[in-house]
Amino acid sequence: MSDIVISVHNLTKRFGNFTAVDHITFDVQRGEIFGFLGANGAGKTTAMRMLCGLSYPTSGSGNVAGFDIMHEGEQIKRHIGYMSQRFSLYNELTVSENINLFAGIYGLSKKETTKRATQLLERLNLHSERNTLVKSLPLGWKQKLSFSIATIHNPEVVFLDEPTGGVDPVTRRQFWEMIYETANNGTTIFVTTHYMDEAEYCSRVSIMVDGEIRALDTPTNLKQKFNAMTMDDVFRTLARGAKRGE
Amino acid sequence: MYAVEINSLSKSFGKTKALDSVTFAVERGELFGLIGPDGAGKTTLFRLLTTLLNPDNGSATIDGFDIVKDYHTIRSRVGYMPGRFSLYPDLTVEENLNFFAALFGVTVEESYDLIAPIYSHIEPFRTRRAGKLSGGMKQKLALSCALIHRPSVLFLDEPTTGVDAVSRCEFWDMLSELKTKGITILASTPYMDEASRCDRIALCDKGHILDINTPQDIVNKYDSNLYAINADNMFNLLEASRKATGVIECYPFGESHHLVTNEEFDLNHYKEELGDFKNLTITPTAPTIEDMFIKLMKR
Numbered sequence: 001m002s003d004i005v006i007s008v009h010n011l012t013k014r015f016g017n018f019t020a021v022d023h024i025t026f027d028v029q030r031g032e033i034f035g036f037l038g039a040n041g042a043g044k045t046t047a048m049r050m051l052c053g054l055s056y057p058t059s060g061s062g063n064v065a066g067f068d069i070m071h072e073g074e075q076i077k078r079h080i081g082y083m084s085q086r087f088s089l090y091n092e093l094t095v096s097e098n099i100n101l102f103a104g105i106y107g108l109s110k111k112e113t114t115k116r117a118t119q120l121l122e123r124l125n126l127h128s129e130r131n132t133l134v135k136s137l138p139l140g141w142k143q144k145l146s147f148s149i150a151t152i153h154n155p156e157v158v159f160l161d162e163p164t165g166g167v168d169p170v171t172r173r174q175f176w177e178m179i180y181e182t183a184n185n186g187t188t189i190f191v192t193t194h195y196m197d198e199a200e201y202c203s204r205v206s207i208m209v210d211g212e213i214r215a216l217d218t219p220t221n222l223k224q225k226f227n228a229m230t231m232d233d234v235f236r237t238l239a240r241g242a243k244r245g246e
Numbered sequence: 247m248y249a250v251e252i253n254s255l256s257k258s259f260g261k262t263k264a265l266d267s268v269t270f271a272v273e274r275g276e277l278f279g280l281i282g283p284d285g286a287g288k289t290t291l292f293r294l295l296t297t298l299l300n301p302d303n304g305s306a307t308i309d310g311f312d313i314v315k316d317y318h319t320i321r322s323r324v325g326y327m328p329g330r331f332s333l334y335p336d337l338t339v340e341e342n343l344n345f346f347a348a349l350f351g352v353t354v355e356e357s358y359d360l361i362a363p364i365y366s367h368i369e370p371f372r373t374r375r376a377g378k379l380s381g382g383m384k385q386k387l388a389l390s391c392a393l394i395h396r397p398s399v400l401f402l403d404e405p406t407t408g409v410d411a412v413s414r415c416e417f418w419d420m421l422s423e424l425k426t427k428g429i430t431i432l433a434s435t436p437y438m439d440e441a442s443r444c445d446r447i448a449l450c451d452k453g454h455i456l457d458i459n460t461p462q463d464i465v466n467k468y469d470s471n472l473y474a475i476n477a478d479n480m481f482n483l484l485e486a487s488r489k490a491t492g493v494i495e496c497y498p499f500g501e502s503h504h505l506v507t508n509e510e511f512d513l514n515h516y517k518e519e520l521g522d523f524k525n526l527t528i529t530p531t532a533p534t535i536e537d538m539f540i541k542l543m544k545r
Contacts, residue, residue: 039410040381139284165408166436168283168451169536170543173497180481180498196411197439197536200500219501231500232411232439239412 003030005157005188006051008062008069013046013055020046022211023060028157028204033179033189035199038208039239044192045161047208051190052159053077065156078107081150081158081187085165088146091135095126098134099149106153120148140171147178157188164195176201196232207235209242247310249274249399249430250295254304257290264290266453267304272432272446277425279444280434281535286450288434289329292401295432296326309398322350325397327388329404335377339368339387342376343394350395357394360427364420365390382413389420393429400424402433406440418443438536449539456542461535468533468541470494471511474502477523490519497540504537 006028013021021043028034038044049055051064053073062069065079089098099120103113121127124144134142143163151158160179164172176198183189183203191202199205199219206216215222215238219231226234250272257265265287272278280288293299295306297317306313308320333342343365347354358365368386371379376387385405392400402421406414418440421431433444441447441461449456449464457464475496477483484503487496492511496503505528513528520526 039412162408166284168286168543169438169539170497171283173540176498177481177484180484184479184481194408194410194414195437197500201498235411236415239410242412 004028005030005032006034006062006064006190008051008060010060011047011050011057011062012059013043013050014058019211021050021057024208024211024213026206026213026216028188028190030156030188031183031186032203033183033191033201035202035205036190036192036208037199037205037235038192039242041244042208042239042242043211044208048159048161048190048192051076052080052082078153079156081153081155082161083146083150083158083163084161085143085163086161089134089142089149092133094131094133095121095137095145096130098145099152102149103152108153116152120152124148140167140174143167143171143175144178147175147182151182151187155187157190158182160189160191162192162194164193164198196230196235199231199235205231207238209238210244214238247274248272248307249276250278250306250308250432252291252295252304252306255291255294255301255306256303257287257294257299257301263453265294265301268453268455269304270448270455270458272430274430275425275428276445277421277431277433277443279441279447280432280450281436281438281441281447281539282434282450283436285452287453288450289403290453292326292328292403292432292434296324296401297321322395323398325392325395325400327392327400327402327405329407331384331388333376333384333388333391336375338373338375339379340372342387342391346391347394352395354394357396360396360424361390361393363423364393382409385409385413385417393424397429399430399432402431404434404436406435406437414440438534438539441535447535449535449542451539451543456539464535464538465533468538470541471507472531472533472537473505473507473528474499474531475505475526475528476502477520477526479523483520483523483526486520486523490516492516495544499536502531504531506537506541 004027009025010023011021012023036044050057050069053069053076056070064076067075099117100113121130164175179189204218206213222234226237228234248271252268252270254267254269255265256267282288294301295313297313297320300314309323311319313320343354364386368383406417425431446460448458484496487493487505492507494506494508496505
């Protein structure tokens with residue numbers, strides 16, 4: 001199996017006259033934590049939807065987890081995980097019901113589901129809460145649970161869309177430790193965030209401005225290149241030049 | 247007289263103590279930040295101070311007026327921008343602004359000088375429905391509406407949540423400008439990096455205030471030794487460092503991990519213990535608000 005898990009070439013998406021994503025090209029290696037940054041309206045969500053097999057590019061090509069984004073969207077959906085702050089779990093179902101539902105959607109066998117569910121509950125220390133409705137869990141637990149569920153089928157790559165909003169700094173770090181651990185076990189992480197300190201947790205970071213990727217490198221190299229102390233400074237230097245608003 | 251004075255204020259919802267005997271005061275003209283995660287009690291406190299809720303216990307005053315007894319007077323003196331967009335999506339930008347002016351018995355013209363630095367950004371879209379604005383523009387309209395009656399105290403509940411780093415910075419610039427006009431501002435945020443934009447901050451968690459001070463004095467009180475560490479395998483470094491001698495804790499912090507140590511810690515001994523790690527570096531580092539918050543939370 002190749003060690004490049006995401007590969008896109010000149011990926012472009014137009015809506016009428018508006019070019020939301022403009023010829024972006026990059027590769028992501030297995031086990032990398034890849035930060036996908038950009039101001040609101042820069043084209044991140046549109047790009048991410050194409051990578052997840054939810055929307056087709058206007059032109060260009062791409063490959064995710066070994067499948068072509070133009071023709072094999074359904075296969076991609078089965079081989080990736082996805083978590084966003086806005087939607088991940090069903091609030092009106094219990095912890096166990098959510099686990100079983102998503103395991104079923106990802107096509108895990110009954111035996112495999114039981115095994116993975118036990119592991120997951122143990123790891124999160126949620127065994128005593130398995131029959132609790134998800135809506136009554138604290139936000140930090142919900143986020144850890146949705147991340148675990150998004151990776152229940154051992155996907156090649158997991159997409160995290162602003163996963164950590166609103167939680168305290170201790171919980172946020174526990175969450176990033178889970179991300180590190182998952183990446184260490186060979187799952188590729190593709191993450192968007194508005195927290196610039198989190199950008200520094202990433203192996204490499206890309207910054208989108210006006211639909212294009214304007215910078216892509218390790219946080220250390222980016223800071224050097226832009227003569228900046230923090231990723232926040234790098235981001236602001238680039239995003240201030242944006243021509244289009246949200 | 248303080249602009250805001252809070253005395254042992256408590257509020258519960260069922261069994262949840264949203265706010266547990268909170269006491270502090272805000273000076274006139276201060277830009278005061280409430281910093282804490284979801285569930286800290288920030289929104290409950292704002293709803294109490296803007297007279298939208300009554301406390302279970304304790305008391306508070308705004309410009310000397312009691313939040314229970316004088317709620318009517320307070321309502322015309324405070325401006326409130328809730329965390330959720332609460333304008334009328336089917337009214338245009340201009341209609342929303344006129345509506346709020348009419349509610350408070352003022353005209354847009356009277357307050358134009360105050361809102362101009364903010365409103366001028368969205369004025370070109372004044373005939374657009376509020377529901378059709380982008381996130382950043384909605385935020386500017388909501389702030390304009392909250393300012394239309396020239397409030398004495400302005401409450402902003404998580405105004406920058408979900409907003410990108412550039413727009414967040416611009417928003418804080420606007421607040422600094424409002425401060426120069428004598429408006430007292432209380433703003434809440436989950437972003438620790440915004441603390442430095444405030445005159446004073448209260449760090450809050452689970453209905454309690456952990457500490458109140460200027461951002462600089464809060465970090466000055468940090469009393470452990472703190473190092474930034476790096477190595478090739480950052481995940482394993484975390485686990486191994488936690489087991490090392492003299493380490494209180496170790497947690498991810500941007501591109502490094504932060505290592506909090508006690509008097510048993512010895513630099514050379516630590517390097518020996520972690521001898522297997524390639525490219526290990528360890529350097530003393532200055533604590534940030536976030537390091538302090540982590541320390542206070544664990545207490």
